[in-house]
Amino acid sequence: MSASTPYQSNGEDKQQDSENIRAPRVSPHHSAARARLASQEGHELSLDDPSLYFNREFSTLRFHIRVLEQALDESHPLLQRLMFLLIFSSNLDEFFEIRVAGLKRRIAYGNETPGIDGMSMSDLFQQISETAHYHVERQYRILNDTLIPALAEQGIHFLRRNAWTDEQRQWVNEYFDEEVMPVISPIGLDPSHPFPRLVNKSLNFIVELEGRDAFGREGGMAIIPAPRSLPRLIRLPEHLEESGCQQYIFLSSMIHAHAEQLFPGMKVKGCYQFRLTRNADLSMDTEDVADLATALRSELLARRYGDGVRLEVANNCPAHLSDFLLTQFRLTQQDLYLVDGPVNLSRLMAMIGDSGRADLRFSAFTPGTPKPLRGGDSIFDVISRQDILLLHPWESFTVIENWLAEAARDSGVLAIKQTLYRTGADSGVVSALVDAARAGKEVTVVIELRARFDEADNLALASRLQEAGANVIYGVMAYKTHAKLLHIVRRESGRIRHYAHMGTGNYHSKTARLYTDYSLLTARETLCEDVHHVFQQLSGMGEPRHTEHLLHAPFTLHSRLVEMIDREAANARKGKKSGIIIKCNSLTETRLIQALYRASRAGVRCRLIIRGTCCLRPGVPGVSENITVRSIVGRFLEHTRVFHFHNAGKQETWCSSADFMERNMFHRVETCFPLLDRKIAQRVRKDLDTYLLDNCQSWELGEDGQYIKNDPAEGEDAISAQETLLYAYAARA
Missing domain, CATH: 3.30.1840.10 (Polyphosphate kinase middle domain)
Structure with missing residues (x-):
């Protein structure tokens, strides 16, 4: 893959524009923060110091700008460049509908209380307004001066x-x-x-x-x-x-x-x-x-106005x-x-x-199927022998749809339980659940009605499942159910056997072609028992159920993550090997950031792959000089959540439905599961290494808050993580 720089050969005026993109106006707030950092050299900063944190809303806006940059990347096909420009519009719409709307409401109510970053709401709104105006004007300039003429040539x-x-x-x-x-x-x-x-x-x-x-x-x-x-x-x-x-x-x-x-x-x-x-x-x-459900239907009507x-x-x-x-x-x-x-x-x-015009879009590819599932055996038989880990979109989501369809037909299947956060209107998953319910199986579906902008679809899905005879639960009132879980109970040779699926992404066949996500299919008794306990917690009442391996928000996930990060710091202080790799969509939760700062101070190398919002400031002497942050923006939306800890040689790799955000840790039902199969864990660590080597679609976050795009050095091979994985998984298939 070639790695061209935006505006590389489009003239002096646009080269200057590119410099403005790389280094937009630094706000007085950020200038003051950097001054505080400089003044503290030689002194240990308190981890509560606002200068150690970037503002969440502004960091989110910076991600949307990185998406816009793809419209100028000539290594992308022309219609895909137009698509990135349109995605920027769609992203910005939601940013204003939710984030800016909330900010304006706080200002209107006189709530100027700053967040952990110390920026007042009025200063934040001013900076967002200036940045958004600048890049919206840029967006139309890119459309009119670059993309429309290029499309005309085609x-x-x-x-x-x-x-x-x-x-x-x-x-x-x-x-x-x-x-x-x-x-x-x-x-x-x-x-x-x-x-x-x-x-x-x-x-x-x-x-x-x-x-x-x-x-x-x-x-x-x-x-x-x-x-x-x-x-x-x-x-x-x-x-x-x-x-x-x-x-x-x-x-x-x-x-x-x-x-x-x-x-x-x-x-x-x-x-x-x-x-x-x-x-x-x-x-x-x-x-x-x-x-x-009734209250939500009324709210959906009001949303339009x-x-x-x-x-x-x-x-x-x-x-x-x-x-x-x-x-x-x-x-x-x-x-x-x-x-x-x-x-x-x-x-x-x-x-x-x-x-x-397929010639102006990314080359089509067919998601593969893991070799053990290609022999025609029952999917249950395969999973009973070994864990299967899928990496979407390179490996097919159809495996999960086919497994559910097989379960609906299988006379030995007694019960199916599943969470649904976002899924498609024509979902094969939902069709299989309907068939299973109509076949007399015990089907329980936890549908999160409040999945933003999918509420109407989820209400319709709930009605369809209820009409088929499924038990539909709307989760826990004050907590969104964001966990991605499937539990199947099957009678085999006179005994009950449990199967489970755990994932980082939604049960949505279309986004499974566009988002990167891991799916674990397992019959491990302890993992399946943990999943069973989570479903009991969702459908019933009582104290939190004990789980052997699974971490479960809002109960154990946050505290265990802090413990595992602190464990790496303790190992480093004892001279043992340590290391942390975190890959997720957003990093905003203060106590997790402070745990990473403590680990960095202890000498732990922390490599973070954060696609979007990141409030952690890397590279601060005495605090975060051992932390690097990179964002991957390319053909597919990076959506996998993977947490890897060296643990003095006893390495642990976890996948999760949760990001490092307050809402995921404390206000949602989330799960985080270990990869207990050694070969699967090694494979995921190799995938992480590929992302850390990317020098085509990666952006490094600096101490000053700017993201700088990585380009191959002279004589260096160009590495796109997404394309490398695409070819690797195609060869495996």
């Missing part, structure tokens, strides 16, 4: 109104009359037609009018909500396209071109698209909820109109984002698949 064109031929314009007119006009409803603004309540993230237009309408009303302003049922990008019929080209027209262009048709007899002085992002976080008081948090407007919109919109939504200039293109970029994702 025969994919987005046609502006002034580029339509007469034939194309005639087709657009007919399409508008037949497909758009019947479902569009312009809303004139006057005392009897107040400003409409617009749905979260919907495409809308503000129109300035001149003249009198049929009722003699003087022209003013109107709002045109774009029908949500219509695609945002429409491909022209093949006979109207240039030879060998694909040509697309934006719905927004059609509406602009026909705005006066919507207001007959009046003059349209201007028509400008805009989009409002609202607070989409659900805020149920679980103590007052008698029926979680939460308080406004961001306003995106076309950058040619006059100031008096954007100011009018800000007033309507009770927002300020800091909340206004002027964009040079469609305001709803994430809706363009459908085009990437519909284009049919």
